[in-house]
Amino acid sequence: MIKYLGSKRRLVPHLVALVSALPGARTVLDLFTGTTRVAQGLKAAGFDVTANDLATYSAVLAEAYIATDALGVQRARLEALAAELAALPGVRGYVTRTFCEEARYFQPANGMRIDAIRAGIETLEVTPSERAILMTALLLGADRVDSTTGLQMAYLKEWSTRSAKPLELRLPELLPGTGHALHLDARACVQRPARYDVAYLDPPYNQHSYYSNYHIWETLVRGDTPSAYGIARKREDCRTSKSAFNVRKEAWGALREVVLNVNARHVVLSFSNEGFFTEAAISRLLAERFGTVALVRLDSPRYVGARIGIHNLRGERVGKVSHLRNIEWVFIAGPDAAGAHDEMAREHSA
Ligand SMILES: C[S@@+](CC[C@H](N)C(=O)[O-])C[C@H]1O[C@@H](n2cnc3c(N)ncnc32)[C@H](O)[C@@H]1O
Structure with a gap:
């Protein structure tokens, strides 16, 4: 699975429980x-899952992993398409120029192969689900041969070992x-009339924009x-498309709006x-809407970038990381919160 800051990979069994x-x-x-x-863990456990995100890449992953029924996929046809795409000769396009030459x-x-494959996918006659599966294969393949610590605000000064491997689809x-x-x-999603038994909220917790x-x-x-800017060659619209959850002055209002309106x-x-809000403030907000609130505190290693060190935009190490672990709070709110909390606490200490 793709390297992603704040991914709840280690928490999935606890959240599913x-x-x-x-x-x-x-x-x-x-x-x-x-x-x-998390959505995959829940789907695998038999829940009817709706996965939402603001990012387009995340919507593609959700289309492939959550909306698509593996039993309805023509796997052999997709394997053949993936093999055709993987065999395309490389093309020096936008990705090569922007992310391999300018960065x-x-x-x-x-x-060059990423350029050829991403253009190749767009020429295929495929369903939205098949497109998402092939795009997911490309994202996973590109992630396996990148030269970063898992964030795309900088690349490593020296090529990573994995970057020398040929991209596989x-x-x-x-x-x-x-x-x-x-x-x-x-905030728009929670205005929809659909009602859920449970809503899982894992918003960004600080100014670092996904x-x-x-x-x-x-x-x-x-x-x-x-058009791209800076050493990191970010998309021009990164300057203007910050989520409200990443802006200190707006984040509380955004969280409040979501908690008070979510139909669950x-x-x-x-x-x-390490985020913008205190434990007490979040508890109070959840109690305002749901009454009962319980909390589990989970200790987890900080993200890989923190473990590798602090780097400047050129990928040079410039400082020391102050600590290597953080606490993840998991709040449970609603009529059965207390019982579920005890179950999770028991499972976590087992
Ligand atoms: C902490 S990450 C979620 C990680 C996820 N639970 C996982 O295990 O991979 C926060 C996510 O919120 C998304 N996001 C940021 N602002 C948003 C908004 N206003 N509406 C919906 N999603 C948003 C980001 O794109 C990012 O994927």
Whole structure:
């Protein structure tokens, strides 16, 4: 699965256990789905999952992993299409020029293949689900040969070892069952009439914008050629498309709007102790809407960038990281919060 800051990879079993402990829960909205890891865990456990995110790359992942039923996919046809795409000769296009020559995110030979494959996907007669599966294969393949610490605000000074490997186009492992993918601002998403048994909220917790940190994935799946700025060669619209959740002055209002309007019986909310809001403020907000609130604190290693060190835009190491662990708060709000909390706390200490 793709490298992603704030991915809840390690928390998935705990979150699935928690949602499973809520009596009668069947439908779940993952409002900030990112990599879709949590949504995938829930789908695999049999929940009817709706995965939403503002990022276009995330909507593509959600279409492939959540909305697509693996049993309805013509795997052999897709394997053949992927093999054709993988065999295309490289093309020196936007990705090669912007991300391999003006920057060093991928070795040029891989950049040229990414250019050829992303253009090739657009020429195929495929369903939206098949397009998403092939795009996901491209994102995963590109991620395996990048030269970053997992964020696209800088590339490494020296090429990573993995960047020398040839890009491989492997189809993602899909899950049986249907689900739903949405590509909306969370505040618009919660205005929809659809009602869920549980809403899982994992919003950005500080000023670091996902749109900027993953600008290459956004450009790959959009297939556009925006003008780029700075050493990181970010898309021009990174300057203007910051999410409200990344702006200190707007973030509380945005979270409040989502919590007060989300149409769900229970909310499970993840937040970091390094974020904009205090534990007490979040608890009060959830209590205002849902009454009962319980909290589990999970200790987790900080993201890989923090473990590798602090780097400047040229990928040079410039400072020391103050600490290597953070606390993830998991709030549970709604009528059955207390019972689910005990279940999760028991499972976590086991
Ligand atoms: C902490 S990450 C979620 C990680 C996810 N749970 C996972 O395990 O991969 C926060 C996500 O919120 C998305 N996001 C930021 N602002 C948003 C908004 N206004 N509406 C919906 N999604 C938003 C980002 O694109 C990012 O994927």
